[in-house]
Amino acid sequence: MVPRNSASKKCQKKKIGFYSMIFAIFGKTLKQNTMKNSMLILLFIVIFISCKKNDTQSVIFPMIINDSIDLNSDHKVDFVIRQTEIHTDDVPSSAGSIINSIDPINGNLVLYRDPVGYLFMGLNDTIKKQDNNNKVWFEYEANVIHINRIYDSWDPYWTVMSETFPPYFLAFKLISNGQEEIGWLQLEFDLETGAVSIIKGVITNSDNLIIQI
Structure with missing residues (x-):
C-alpha cells in the first residue's frame, strides 16, 4: 500500500501553525475588536476545515x-x-x-x-x-x-x-x-x-x- 498522497501533507503544514495564528489573532481582537481580525479568524477556520475534508x-x-x-x-x-x-x-x-x-x-x-x-x-x-x-x-x-x-x-x-x-x-x-x-x-x-x-x-x-x- 502506498501512503496517502501529498494533499494531506499540505494540510498538516497548515494545521501546525493554525492554533498559534488563532491565539495571536484573538489577542489582537481583544485589544482592537476590529472587523478585519474577525474576518481573518473566519478565513483560517475555513482553510482548516477544508483540509480536514481533503480527499485521499x-x-x-x-x-x-x-x-x-x-x-x-x-x-x-x-x-x-x-x-x-x-x-x-x-x-x-x-x-x-x-x-x-x-x-x-x-x-x-x-x-x-x-x-x-x-x-x-x-x-x-x-x-x-x-x-x-x-x-x-x-x-x-x-x-x-x-x-x-x-x-x-x-x-x-x-x-x-x-x-x-x-x-x-x-x-x-x-x-x-x-x-x-x-x-x-x-x-x-x-x-x-x-x-x-x-x-x-x-x-x-x-x-x-x-x-x-
Whole structure:
C-alpha cells in the first residue's frame, strides 16, 4: 500500500501553525475588536476545515489468495474469483461455456454499463460515486472472460468480455460502516487458461476518480 498522497501533507503544514495564528489573532481582537481580525479568524477556520475534508487516494496492489481479494488491507474479503459452467439441456449437451467472474461480497459493488458489461472503462475515463448514463452500481458478479464449446470441441482460446482493448479496468465501490470508497482495478488475462490477474489499482474517498496509470 502506498501512503496517502501529498494533499494531506499540505494540510498538516497548515494545521501546525493554525492554533498559534488563532491565539495571536484573538489577542489582537481583544485589544482592537476590529472587523478585519474577525474576518481573518473566519478565513483560517475555513482553510482548516477544508483540509480536514481533503480527499485521499492510494495506489493498491491486491493479491488473489485462494480466489479471494482484499482491496483495502482490512483483512476482510471484498471480492472473490468464481468459475461457472453453463450448458444446453440436450443429451449429449450440444454447447456450453465456462465463465470466470469477479464477484463483489459484503455489500461491495461493481460498475456495469448496459449492454456492454463490466470491462468498458478506459484511460482518462472518470468513475463517479453517483453514476448514470446507462451505468449502474451492481452487487452481481462481473463476468470478465469466457470460453465456449460446440459438443466436445472447445474454442482454442478464452475471450475477454470487453469491447475495449487492453489495458482492461474494472470500476468498484467499497462500502464499510456507511462509508463509500471508489476505485479501479487494472486486470490482465491468460487467454490459454482463463486466469485473472490484478496488475494494480487505485482507491479513493473522493466523489470522482480519473483512471490514470
